[in-house]
Amino acid sequence: MEMFVDIFGGLGLFFVGVKLIGNNLKQLTGSWFRRLIEAATRNTTVSALVGILSGALTQSSNAITFISIGMVTAGLVEVERVVPMVIWANVGTSALVLLSAVDVKLAVLFLLGATGIAYYFDIDKAPRFRHLLGAVLGLGLLFLGLELIKSGAMPLKTMASVREFLSFAASSYVLAFLIGVVLTIVAQSSATVSIIAVTMANVGLLTIDQTIVVVVGASLGSGISIALLSTNLRGIGRQIAWMQVAVKLVGVVVILPIFAVELSLHLPGIKAFVFMLTANHATAVALVYLLLQIVSAVLTTMFRDRIMHAIRRLSPPTVEEALSKPRYIYAEALDEPRAALDLVEREQARLFEFLPDIVDAVRLDGVSKLGPDLLSQSAASVARQCGEFLTNILDNNSARDVLLDVVEMQKRNEILLSLILAVADYVRTIKAAGTIAAESKFGRLLFALGESMHTILSIANDAFQNRDRDDLALLRDFTSDRSTQMERVRRQVMDVEDIGPAEHDTLYASTTLFERTLWLLQRYTTLVETATQQE
């Protein structure tokens, strides 16, 4: 009984350790990880190295895959640029598997002691050290858990029932493979399952052959797990997830037949290769895990373009992703700040094309077939990407004239983003109001607001595309202060018609949002006019 409690407690400590490491390192890596990804995306080799490092730190290729999906869907990096990182993250996860094969008991106890003292002296209260300390504690608990499992499992190999089960498992490699698959789907980490398998091999509970099959099965399980987790994804997000699935599959498809031939025909293969490097069984299994990851990564990298081509056909970008993709700005342009600023200006001007189409959703005469939420979210996404791009220009340059221009462009960008949100809010307000009699005073006002907003936004689109001084001056006239006018039209509706509380809210919200839209347009126009005059 004590033996099972030891194993159970060890597993508990192990899982707490895995969680602590992952959660704390993700917090720790928050801001720098983002910058790291941006820097890494410029070069395939660096991207692959960052993948290995991130995989080693987070011990989860799933985490790297889904963080990358988040970065790409947020529009921070291109899908092609994160792919090497996603592929090579698997190699990084080998670090802990290799460590688990080494006797690190003394080092673990020392680590836990030092961490405990640090907690006693409240070092964890300092924001700089909190997550680092949490991650170190996690590492200590993880290995302590493994030690408990090792010592608890030691008597198992002498038990008759266990011997019978293991000999049954050994008789069927399919069963061992399935155990690896299923355990990984449950544990969500092939590294975790492989570490447990290595620990079992260490105490002689699993044979070397069984353990290798479990490790290969774990890789397939990890692929299945990612495929399952990505079922709710579409477009580019799914492309990245499927790339990770492809990495896992490639490894299994290559390594498993080689190992099968080695076992059945007694020819030298993977096992022979790792035993050339070490005589220790546990280390040999850890090396198989590493080999599996390297083979997968190398082959996937070699055929990356073909694999990506097939994945793109299976999961093309969604309409939103296509719309949310900047047309002009791109990372390499950051090297030339003046050209980069011009590109931002063109990108911002392009976003004005979206605005009349958003209003189309509440117009009888509307022609846009795309929904207002899709359009406004896509436009807002591109505007945010412009904001990030401007921040990057600031980070890369210190010339005073560039800084001043970037600040001006940032002001415009903030106004543009507010403008997109105001137009979207206006449309949402009108849609939520439902049907209001067109012939009523209120109905006529809503019609006038919608047509006027569409007209003025179309005029703005023309003016910012052409940057013609007369058009900009005309736009300034159209966007003059409307507070008095809106107050008057509200009173006219309330004087003539007895409207209910819901209609009252709609009346105020729609007129206020119309007024705000024009005010924001006026501010944007003034900034563009000033810049045009300076030119």
Added chain:
Amino acid sequence: MIELTHEVRGDALILRPKKRIDSSTAKSFEEQANVLVDAGAKKVVIDFSEVDYISSAGLRVVLTTAKRVKAAGGALTLSGVTSNVKEVFDVSGFASIFGMHDSVEQAISSLNG
């Protein structure tokens, strides 16, 4: 296809669209108006007394016509706007920018003034 009549009174061109100016009729209004304006009109009045519906597409055609007249050194104003479409001209700012007059005569005299 929009029904558009016109009249030349002195040196002023009066355009009289009828019924609706929306996305289905705006283009034909623009084409016909362009031909008339390009003939050399410097003072243009658009009389809306027979228009009972105008959408954004119609407003934009009014604007492009006004820009065309202005480019030729002339001016454009509006007249006879019915109660059905008055609100659209008011809220959009067209009324204050181009001027809105009760009658064609008032509109012409504003252009002469």
